[in-house]
Amino acid sequence: MKINIHELKKKSEVTFSGLQSIQLKGVNPLHPSLECQADVDGIVTKVGNRYVVKAQATTKVKLLCDRCLEEFECPIQADIYQRYSTDPNEEDEDILPITGFEIDLADVITEAVVLNIPMKWLHDENCKGICKVCGVNLNKHSCHCDAVDIDPRLEGLKSIFHPQSEE
Numbered sequence: 001m002k003i004n005i006h007e008l009k010k011k012s013e014v015t016f017s018g019l020q021s022i023q024l025k026g027v028n029p030l031h032p033s034l035e036c037q038a039d040v041d042g043i044v045t046k047v048g049n050r051y052v053v054k055a056q057a058t059t060k061v062k063l064l065c066d067r068c069l070e071e072f073e074c075p076i077q078a079d080i081y082q083r084y085s086t087d088p089n090e091e092d093e094d095i096l097p098i099t100g101f102e103i104d105l106a107d108v109i110t111e112a113v114v115l116n117i118p119m120k121w122l123h124d125e126n127c128k129g130i131c132k133v134c135g136v137n138l139n140k141h142s143c144h145c146d147a148v149d150i151d152p153r154l155e156g157l158k159s160i161f162h163p164q165s166e167e
Contacts, residue, residue, distance in 0.1 A: 001016075001020045001040060001105045002102040002103065002104050002105070003102060003103040003105065005044075005046075005086075005098065006101055008051070013046070014044050015043050016041075016042055016055075017040065018039075018040060019040070020057070021037055022036050022037070022038050022109065022110045024061065024113070024114065027061065034061065036059050036060065036061055036113075037059060038058065038078075038113060039057065040105070040109060041055060041056055042080065044103065049087050050083055050084065050086075051083070051084040051098065051103060052081075052084075053081070053082045053083075053084065053105065054081055055080040055105070056079055056080065057077070057109050057112055057113055058075070058077050058078075059076050059113060060073040060074065060076065061074050061113070061117060063121040065121055065122055065124075067128070067130070068138070068139055069130065070137070076116050078109075078112035078115070078116040079112070080105075080108055080109065080112045083095045083096070084097070085097060096108075132145075
């Protein structure tokens with residue numbers, strides 16, 4: 001998404017909206033390169049030779065649930081705040097340079113979406129996950145595996161609390 005800064009010569013701010021295609025690499029192991037569309041709405045304000053972009057991007061990203069490994073669409077809402085300058089000698093590292101007469105927001109939008117992907121991917125807070133023994137998805141089926149998971153180093157202590165009856 002590119003914004004033409006010529007419009008800001010007549011006005012102090014310009015609103016914009018549109019769709020931006022985003023390439024996400026390495027986010028989902030099932031899709032090495034995942035493409036999604038972000039709906040972006042925002043405003044650009046001119047202050048001297050600087051331009052301030054405030055926007056909001058919304059999209060859905062296909063992720064794998066960390067508990068049950070089912071693929072689901074995760075809604076992402078990202079706030080964008082970025083400053084730009086036409087001054088080539090700008091020393092502030094947080095201010096990006098403008099080359100030409102356009103502000104290219106593609107990388108800033110992609111970065112904002114990636115930073116807003118949750119650390120733990122769950123399709124539902126109450127996801128039961130998969131059985132550690134047989135691997136069945138416990139959200140869809142139940143299993144009859146022994147749910148007790150005892151550390152083999154501590155297995156001997158079990159006889160202290162539950163002695164075997166002698167026959």
